[in-house]
Amino acid sequence: MPENSLEQIAADLVGRAVKAGATAADAVVREGDEFSSVLRMRKIESLKEAASKALGLRVFVATRSASSYSSDFSPASLDRLVSRTLAMARATSDDPSSGLPEREWLGKHAGDLGLYSDDVHALSTDDRIAMARRAEEAALSADPRIKNSEGASFEAGEGTKAYANSLGFTGSYRASYCSFSVVPIAQNHDGGMQRDYWYSVARGAKGLDSPESVGRKAAERALRRLGARKVPTCRVPVIYDAETARSLVGHVFEAVRGDAIYREASFLAGKLSAQVAGENINVIDDGLRPGGFGSRPFDDEGVSTSTMPVIEKGLLKNYLLNCYTARKLKLRTTGNAARGIAGPPGVGPKNFYLVPGTHSPQEILRSVKSGFYVTELIGFGVNIVTGDYSRGASGMWIENGELAYPVEEVTIAGNLGEMLKNIGMIGLDLEFKSALAAPTLLVEGMTVAGT
Amino acid sequence: MAQADRFFFDRYGLTENDLEKYLAAALSDGGEYTDLYFEYTSTSSILVDESLVKTATEGISLGCGIRVLAGEQTGYAYTDDLAPAKIIEAAKVAAHIASGPARVSTVGLSAVEAPHNFYPVAHPPVDRELADKLELVQRADRAARAYDPRIKQVRVGYADQVRHVLVAGSDGRLVTDFQPLVRLNVSTIAQSNGKSQTGSYGGGGRVPLEFFQGARSPEHYAREAARQAVVQLEAREAPAGEMEVVLGPGWPGILLHEAVGHGLEADFNRKGISAFSGRIGHRVASELCTVVDDGTIPDRRGSLNVDDEGEPTQKTVLIENGVLRGYLQDKLSAGVMRSTRTGNGRRESYEHIPMPRMTNTYMLSGRDDPGEILRSVKHGLYAVSFGGGQVDITNGKFVFSASEAYLIEDGKVTAPVKGATLIGDGPTVLTRVTAVGNDLKLDPGIGTCGKEGQSVPVGVGIPTLKVSRLTVGGTAPRAATSFVR
Numbered sequence: 001m002p003e004n005s006l007e008q009i010a011a012d013l014v015g016r017a018v019k020a021g022a023t024a025a026d027a028v029v030r031e032g033d034e035f036s037s038v039l040r041m042r043k044i045e046s047l048k049e050a051a052s053k054a055l056g057l058r059v060f061v062a063t064r065s066a067s068s069y070s071s072d073f074s075p076a077s078l079d080r081l082v083s084r085t086l087a088m089a090r091a092t093s094d095d096p097s098s099g100l101p102e103r104e105w106l107g108k109h110a111g112d113l114g115l116y117s118d119d120v121h122a123l124s125t126d127d128r129i130a131m132a133r134r135a136e137e138a139a140l141s142a143d144p145r146i147k148n149s150e151g152a153s154f155e156a157g158e159g160t161k162a163y164a165n166s167l168g169f170t171g172s173y174r175a176s177y178c179s180f181s182v183v184p185i186a187q188n189h190d191g192g193m194q195r196d197y198w199y200s201v202a203r204g205a206k207g208l209d210s211p212e213s214v215g216r217k218a219a220e221r222a223l224r225r226l227g228a229r230k231v232p233t234c235r236v237p238v239i240y241d242a243e244t245a246r247s248l249v250g251h252v253f254e255a256v257r258g259d260a261i262y263r264e265a266s267f268l269a270g271k272l273s274a275q276v277a278g279e280n281i282n283v284i285d286d287g288l289r290p291g292g293f294g295s296r297p298f299d300d301e302g303v304s305t306s307t308m309p310v311i312e313k314g315l316l317k318n319y320l321l322n323c324y325t326a327r328k329l330k331l332r333t334t335g336n337a338a339r340g341i342a343g344p345p346g347v348g349p350k351n352f353y354l355v356p357g358t359h360s361p362q363e364i365l366r367s368v369k370s371g372f373y374v375t376e377l378i379g380f381g382v383n384i385v386t387g388d389y390s391r392g393a394s395g396m397w398i399e400n401g402e403l404a405y406p407v408e409e410v411t412i413a414g415n416l417g418e419m420l421k422n423i424g425m426i427g428l429d430l431e432f433k434s435a436l437a438a439p440t441l442l443v444e445g446m447t448v449a450g451t
Numbered sequence: 452m453a454q455a456d457r458f459f460f461d462r463y464g465l466t467e468n469d470l471e472k473y474l475a476a477a478l479s480d481g482g483e484y485t486d487l488y489f490e491y492t493s494t495s496s497i498l499v500d501e502s503l504v505k506t507a508t509e510g511i512s513l514g515c516g517i518r519v520l521a522g523e524q525t526g527y528a529y530t531d532d533l534a535p536a537k538i539i540e541a542a543k544v545a546a547h548i549a550s551g552p553a554r555v556s557t558v559g560l561s562a563v564e565a566p567h568n569f570y571p572v573a574h575p576p577v578d579r580e581l582a583d584k585l586e587l588v589q590r591a592d593r594a595a596r597a598y599d600p601r602i603k604q605v606r607v608g609y610a611d612q613v614r615h616v617l618v619a620g621s622d623g624r625l626v627t628d629f630q631p632l633v634r635l636n637v638s639t640i641a642q643s644n645g646k647s648q649t650g651s652y653g654g655g656g657r658v659p660l661e662f663f664q665g666a667r668s669p670e671h672y673a674r675e676a677a678r679q680a681v682v683q684l685e686a687r688e689a690p691a692g693e694m695e696v697v698l699g700p701g702w703p704g705i706l707l708h709e710a711v712g713h714g715l716e717a718d719f720n721r722k723g724i725s726a727f728s729g730r731i732g733h734r735v736a737s738e739l740c741t742v743v744d745d746g747t748i749p750d751r752r753g754s755l756n757v758d759d760e761g762e763p764t765q766k767t768v769l770i771e772n773g774v775l776r777g778y779l780q781d782k783l784s785a786g787v788m789r790s791t792r793t794g795n796g797r798r799e800s801y802e803h804i805p806m807p808r809m810t811n812t813y814m815l816s817g818r819d820d821p822g823e824i825l826r827s828v829k830h831g832l833y834a835v836s837f838g839g840g841q842v843d844i845t846n847g848k849f850v851f852s853a854s855e856a857y858l859i860e861d862g863k864v865t866a867p868v869k870g871a872t873l874i875g876d877g878p879t880v881l882t883r884v885t886a887v888g889n890d891l892k893l894d895p896g897i898g899t900c901g902k903e904g905q906s907v908p909v910g911v912g913i914p915t916l917k918v919s920r921l922t923v924g925g926t927a928p929r930a931a932t933s934f935v936r
Contacts, residue, residue, distance in 0.1 A: 040722065046525040046804060049544050052514075053531065069510035071531040084509065091581050093503040150724050150845075185724055185845055195724065195845035228846070230922070233692035263500070263604050264647065265640055343496070343508045379850035380839035381872035381924065385640060385649050390689070390872040390924040392841070392850035409848045411872045411924025413691065449691035449874075449924040 007172045010164035020082045022059040024100050024166045029055040032159020039132050040151035056341040061089045065098050069341045097327035106169045107304030114291040115175040117204025120156050128154040131180050131211050138215025139184035146219050150183035169302040182215050186222040196221035201433050203291045228406035230450040237371040238446045242429050244374050245438035249354050254384045257347040258325025267387035267417045276316045277420035283311040287350035294351040294435030300339035308334050322347050353437040357426030361440040364425045366401035373398050387416035410450040419443050458615045459489050463533050467560050470619040476542035481551035482519035486620040489515045490801040493577050496610040499588045516801035517542045521549035527804045558623040565756040566763050569749045570657035575631035576611035579660050591637050591669035598677035604640035618761030626761035631657050634897050637673045641680035650679030654895035656750045679855050682867050689871035689925025695831035696921040700892035704911035707812050709840040709849040710877040715769050716807040717784035719844050726847030726878050735775045736881030739817050742770040746810030752896040753811035753910030760796035760805050767793045781807045799905035813912030817887025821915040824886045826862040832923050833857045833864050847877035872924040888915030
């Protein structure tokens with residue numbers, strides 16, 4: 001289906017809603033396909049391939065609204081959807097902050113953001129399986145202690161998303177992705193097992209790393225965890241590698257979302273223009289990064305995307321907003337409306353990242369006499385309202401600037417508000433592998449709980 | 452016959468003849484087994500925030516997933532269009548996992564009735580008037596705000612769904628089910644002296660709207676969510692380090708879900724990558740512990756009449772008096788391991804390949820009086836409410852995060868402490884269970900489990916438990932040193 005026909009479906013649905021009595025409406029329509037192949041111990045474990053489509057509608061009756069979704073695009077079904085959604089809207093509350101964007105907020109970025117690469121489609125099933133196979137082979141042959149594998153997978157997909165609203169906006173864009181990953185298992189003579197992973201992800205096949213390098217790195221990561229132990233409870237500097245540092249940046253995003261701010265459900269609520277982090281901290285939300293996983297020409301309310309400073313030299317510069325949260329806070333939307341198929345728009349990140357510093361990860365390690373280098377975090381022990389932070393962690397103990405031995409079954413804890421002010425060093429190793437990104441970070445004075 | 456039996460036949464004109472045609476197409480490249488999974492899911496949800504009904508959403512998803520097994524290999528495809536040509540096309544894509552001429556011919560389908568109906572709901576919530584649901588949500592909002600003037604924010608979420616499923620397999624099975632589900636959730640923020648704290652509580656199950664009457668009223672959930680937030684305002688730093696931990700009954704059963712449940716799912720054990728692999732018959736818990744997974748408890752969120760492969764659910768003993776007895780099986784793993792299916796083959800939707808998943812996982816009651824258990828602890832932590840958890844299957848390390856916990860000092864429950872993550876080792880944590888209460892409780896019916904990107908509703912439960920040593924991940928290490936035994 002060509003893109004413009006998805007735009008037509010969206011515009012047509014909006015038209016039906018207005019005709020049936022909606023004072024305003026908007027719609028998203030998505031169509032795409034997905035592919036995944038999984039190998040384990042050199043044999044194909046599963047192959048999956050499918051295409052799907054869905055649409056979501058939001059209607060307003062004055063300041064009341066409701067939404068609905070369906071995968072059935074037949075005219076009779078759409079009419080039924082519209083009338084049911086209107087009936088629902090009439091039963092909700094008047095909310096003066098609700099509504100479509102102001103007309104002057106609407107817009108699209110004109111240039112090519114590099115979101116679609118046709119070399120993904122061009123890869124045959126065999127090519128795709130071969131990449132996963134090469135990655136697993138490299139991991140399995142890296143060391144005799146790599147004795148098993150949870151598998152290697154290759155995933156790819158592409159899709160088109162269209163948006164239309166009753167202010168006359170219509171737009172659509174196409175995006176693709178491909179990725180592969182491998183999860184080897186290392187085993188000691190005593191039988192103790194450790195798994196770890198590595199992966200590569202890109203908008204196009206050309207952007208992927210070599211399967212061999214990914215496989216070897218996954219094996220190294222699993223091997224260095226063998227013989228991991230608990231450490232005594234202590235207070236030390238913690239280094240987050242770039243993979244785990246991304247989660248910290250994710251917590252910052254959660255804390256600057258407009259919906260958390262207007263509800264005072266964030267430790268950063270009421271802190272606009274205040275010093276919320278060290279002067280060395282800069283955080284940016286960039287909607288236009290070429291090929292970025294958070295890049296898009298317009299957000300899910302038809303608002304043009306741009307680049308926003310979030311934290312500048314430790315000062316909180318901007319919250320991230322959609323139209324609703326902007327009106328609640330008497331601000332202007334930042335183009336961060338994000339909407340799945342079901343439900344109204346929420347707030348999502350564009351390319352939200354912590355600006356890299358000048359230190360190599362090695363330099364950061366060497367600066368620590370005794371501390372914890374964290375490579376994996378598990379659990380959900382983060383409270384955005386209070387900033388209280390407590391998560392399960394594993395990684396390597398640092399002694400005199402060197403990685404000394406692997407550590408597991410410990411937690412790291414602190415408070416996000418304080419942690420942001422205690423980031424002592426920032427790595428130069430920033431990589432964009434999702435909508436969130438961060439370099440290696442050293443956080444002073446965290447509590448490690450072990451024995 | 453149960454209500455859903457004719458759903459796909461009546462509404463979409465499906466015939467047994469069609470099903471047999473699709474099965475044959477799926478086996479056309481030599482696959483050994485295939486099944487079709489038709490699913491129609493209708494949902495509705497409401498969100499009240501700032502006492503305004505801000506969101507009302509409803510929707511429908513419909514599709515068919517086709518799976519083909521060839522040895523240990525799975526081919527999978529799905530379509531959201533039930534036109535016969537589209538299903539045949541998807542069946543042929545799934546068929547490609549095998550290569551060669553068709554080897555298996557489908558035996559004639561015969562409709563099997565599920566042997567039981569654990570959720571006979573005549574009027575599922577999804578079909579009820581919006582006004583009835585709004586009333587529940589607004590009552591919860593009012594009750595939470597009325598609980599205490601320090602409650603500043605209240606958000607109430609309501610969600611329901613019904614799922615009609617039909618499974619047709621090349622072994623001749625033709626099974627249908629009708630699965631209602633509803634939940635009501637309240638989250639609160641209390642503020643005082645510049646400090647904020649949160650609370651969250653809710654309940655539900657495979658039940659009609661009348662479930663939310665009497666003891667399970669919206670007011671009940673609202674007051675509990677408000678109480679948690681207000682209690683937390685006084686919380687001090689949580690301790691850090693190993694200590695004796697008492698878990699309250701009910702939702703803290705997430706311990707079992709993370710520490711042993713996932714590690715006993717058969718796919719991980721078929722591959723030999725679980726910390727529990729090869730340990731059937733071994734002691735993995737103190738003899739006070741008997742743990743089961745039970746998909747057959749009436750009305751429960753984690754219960755099913757049949758799993759998503761059309762196999763009747765059952766009560767499976769995982770650990771009996773401390774000894775590991777069995778794994779949670781689906782069709783593929785049971786076949787490879789030459790074991791029997793346990794009705795644990797589940798999937799998020801028709802877009803997903805089924806795999807072994809938990810249903811309701813709980814520990815049987817013991818003999819100890821819960822008050823006695825608390826009195827027996829000199830210094831420790833009493834954890835009564837939890838958020839989520841996670842586990843590393845391979846090394847067995849698991850976490851679960853306490854959202855309401857208290858210090859125990861000289862056998863008395865004293866000061867509340869801030870939320871903290873607890874971390875332990877799955878294969879050994881239950882060997883440190885030194886007391887099991889006589890007060891088994893299941894969670895209130897709001898749990899969702901994620902595995903490999905698929906979410907399914909589940910339940911957990913425990914009686915009051917004492918664990919002699921577990922690492923508590925707070926920020927107060929000095930306090931902790933006084934707790935070291």
